[in-house]
Amino acid sequence: MHIPDGYLSPATCAVTYALALPCWYLAFARVKRLLHTRTVPLLAVFSAFSFVIMMFNLPLPGGTTGHAVGVTIAAIVLGPWAAMVAVSIALLIQAVFFGDGGITTFGANCLNMAVVGSLVGYWTYTLIAGKSSVSAARRVFAAALAGYLAINLAALLTAFEFGIQPMLFSDANGSPLYAPYPLSVAVPAMMLGHITFAGLAELVISGGLVAYLQRSHPELLGRTLPEALAEQAPRSARSLWLGLAGLMILSPLGLLAAGTAWGEWGAEDFANPAARQEILQASANVAPPSAAPQGLERLSSVWQAPIPDYAPSFMHSASFGYILSAVFGCGLILLAFLLISKLQRAKTSADRHER
Amino acid sequence: MSQHFAEKLSRGLLQAMSRAFAAEALSERPGFLQGLDPRIKLIACLALIVSCVLTHSLLMLSGLFVLALLLALASQIPMARLCTQVWLGVLLFTGAIALPALVLVPGEALWQLPLLHGQITRQGLRSAAFLLGRAETSATFAVLLILSTPWPHVLKAMRSLGVPVVLVAILGMTHRYLFVLLHATTQLFEARRSRLVAAMKGAQQRRLAAAAAGVLLSKSLQLSTDVHLAMISRGYRGEIHLLDEFHTRPRDWGILLCALAVPALILWYQR
Numbered sequence: 001m002h003i004p005d006g007y008l009s010p011a012t013c014a015v016t017y018a019l020a021l022p023c024w025y026l027a028f029a030r031v032k033r034l035l036h037t038r039t040v041p042l043l044a045v046f047s048a049f050s051f052v053i054m055m056f057n058l059p060l061p062g063g064t065t066g067h068a069v070g071v072t073i074a075a076i077v078l079g080p081w082a083a084m085v086a087v088s089i090a091l092l093i094q095a096v097f098f099g100d101g102g103i104t105t106f107g108a109n110c111l112n113m114a115v116v117g118s119l120v121g122y123w124t125y126t127l128i129a130g131k132s133s134v135s136a137a138r139r140v141f142a143a144a145l146a147g148y149l150a151i152n153l154a155a156l157l158t159a160f161e162f163g164i165q166p167m168l169f170s171d172a173n174g175s176p177l178y179a180p181y182p183l184s185v186a187v188p189a190m191m192l193g194h195i196t197f198a199g200l201a202e203l204v205i206s207g208g209l210v211a212y213l214q215r216s217h218p219e220l221l222g223r224t225l226p227e228a229l230a231e232q233a234p235r236s237a238r239s240l241w242l243g244l245a246g247l248m249i250l251s252p253l254g255l256l257a258a259g260t261a262w263g264e265w266g267a268e269d270f271a272n273p274a275a276r277q278e279i280l281q282a283s284a285n286v287a288p289p290s291a292a293p294q295g296l297e298r299l300s301s302v303w304q305a306p307i308p309d310y311a312p313s314f315m316h317s318a319s320f321g322y323i324l325s326a327v328f329g330c331g332l333i334l335l336a337f338l339l340i341s342k343l344q345r346a347k348t349s350a351d352r353h354e355r
Numbered sequence: 356m357s358q359h360f361a362e363k364l365s366r367g368l369l370q371a372m373s374r375a376f377a378a379e380a381l382s383e384r385p386g387f388l389q390g391l392d393p394r395i396k397l398i399a400c401l402a403l404i405v406s407c408v409l410t411h412s413l414l415m416l417s418g419l420f421v422l423a424l425l426l427a428l429a430s431q432i433p434m435a436r437l438c439t440q441v442w443l444g445v446l447l448f449t450g451a452i453a454l455p456a457l458v459l460v461p462g463e464a465l466w467q468l469p470l471l472h473g474q475i476t477r478q479g480l481r482s483a484a485f486l487l488g489r490a491e492t493s494a495t496f497a498v499l500l501i502l503s504t505p506w507p508h509v510l511k512a513m514r515s516l517g518v519p520v521v522l523v524a525i526l527g528m529t530h531r532y533l534f535v536l537l538h539a540t541t542q543l544f545e546a547r548r549s550r551l552v553a554a555m556k557g558a559q560q561r562r563l564a565a566a567a568a569g570v571l572l573s574k575s576l577q578l579s580t581d582v583h584l585a586m587i588s589r590g591y592r593g594e595i596h597l598l599d600e601f602h603t604r605p606r607d608w609g610i611l612l613c614a615l616a617v618p619a620l621i622l623w624y625q626r
Contacts, residue, residue: 005404007490008408037586037591040525040586045532046576047525048532049536049572049575051536052537053571055368089526095497099444103497104408166460171411175477176460180460180486181459205568
């Protein structure tokens with residue numbers, strides 16, 4: 001799953017770096033706040049541990065072998081944020097020092113394995129382990145499934161990154177300039193290997209390690225016990241705000257989608273030959289009616305959107321139009337919720353006065 | 356079978372360590388790349404790797420590969436070493452991925468495959484050449500950097516790119532403890548192997564691997580506590596200072612200018 005240099009376009013590499021950077025910043029800030037002077041030695045040694053685990057060639061059922069990433073076990077023992085940093089550092093050393101994984105694709109590799117892998121692994125494990133005791137067999141099952149899911153989701157993201165390359169980056173003759181396979185080939189090819197073998201390696205190492213730690217070092221599993229999780233519960237919504245801002249910035253990704261969304265056609269699209277062709281393609285070659293349906297035509301004039309197609313008339317850049325629409329839309333939703341909560345508070349205080 | 360598994364793992368770990376030690380020895384040899392300021396070398400290598408990814412011309416990519424070969428020759432880096440460490444591995448991995456593209460990428464047919472219904476297309480051939488060429492050339496530049504620069508110098512050079520000092524310190528320590536843990540793992544498997552009297556079944560091998568990983572994990576955490584206490588006792592309070600003794604000469608600036616000109620020219624040519 002380590003993407004070498006040359007598989008992804010410079011634009012994709014830049015986007016993945018841009019997505020990974022805030023995650024690294026947040027992760028490092030959290031780890032530093034919790035560990036202070038322990039940050040450097042703990043992360044350094046744990047990164048070295050992650051690196052060594054990635055070198056383990058595990059025997060798998062069926063007689064084959066596979067490499068694990070070890071991201072789930074790192075997230076279970078250290079928490080998702082420290083695991084994110086430790087696995088990223090291990091990946092950097094692999095890329096620079098051992099040539100495993102590219103340098104331009106380092107952001108993508110970290111996004112897939114360190115960021116998505118540790119978050120999915122940690123959330124799945126805590127969700128399935130629930131309130132079970134530290135020695136419960138359920139925790140072994142939870143870790144195994146979390147490892148399997150984490151690595152498969154990371155693989156899916158990798159396949160998506162591969163699959164969009166020929167869609168977006170081909171030369172004038174139609175030769176793909178980077179990873180050559182479309183999503184229809186990249187996703188099944190990548191997932192076949194991970195659902196069968198690579199996922200199993202992560203399943204074995206995550207489940208096996210939790211079973212081992214239950215017997216010999218149960219204290220290392222303390223971070224994910226119910227009482228510890230209750231203490232770690234988030235006290236502020238800052239991360240949610242940051243996530244919302246990130247999604248707003250990512251909203252122009254919608255521009256990459258080709259064609260039109262099925263069923264989201266305007267009355268004028270039925271008269272436009274190019275739009276009719278897109279409707280035909282999206283409807284498995286079932287020809288659309290020759291004119292817009294009467295009901296659609298009548299109702300379409302009832303309300304004219306102030307920002308049609310997420311493109312304000314005064315804005316020349318489509319991407320900024322999307323971001324502005326996202327900011328405006330989120331602002332309206334937040335305003336509506338603020339008004340509702342204010343009304344609710346007013347009603348509650350009025351009820352108290354009446355009593 | 357079980358010996359085979361433990362032996363293979365030990366061999367892999369030992370190979371990684373010996374490669375790292377050999378890289379350190381090569382970086383001390385006199386040579387063109389070895390004589391450059393590590394900061395300039397790091398930026399130049401990054402610029403050349405970015406150039407490999409930026410270019411839309413196979414001719415330009417071939418030129419960059421030839422440049423990598425010339426740099427290796429001028430730096431006394433053996434071709435056999437590049438062949439075993441980079442080219443063969445990339446050829447096997449990327450070659451396996453690129454091969455089906457010859458047929459799967461639609462386009463102008465060049466050659467009908469005998470006994471099969473598929474045909475090799477011009478576009479498929481070009482895209483496979485791009486994938487393989489980019490992967491081989493950029494990996495060669497990355498390995499040239501490591502084979503001509505001691506790791507502590509690479510780390511200090513990272514500071515010149517604005518990498519936070521704390522991250523540089525973690526990377527330095529990770530590199531150091533990596534070998535401690537690799538050594539411990541090799542010993543662990545050697546000890547287990549020397550006590551085996553019969554072949555182990557698959558499930559037993561998996562248990563052994565999980566237990567070895569568990570022992571390593573607890574050793575790692577213990578080691579991090581020891582290192583932390585050692586750092587505290589030597590006055591560490593969360594602030595890191597690195598010594599920076601590099602000197603840049605006019606020749607280094609010339610090399611940097613040339614290296615940065617490559618991606619700039621590619622961008623200008625492709626605009």
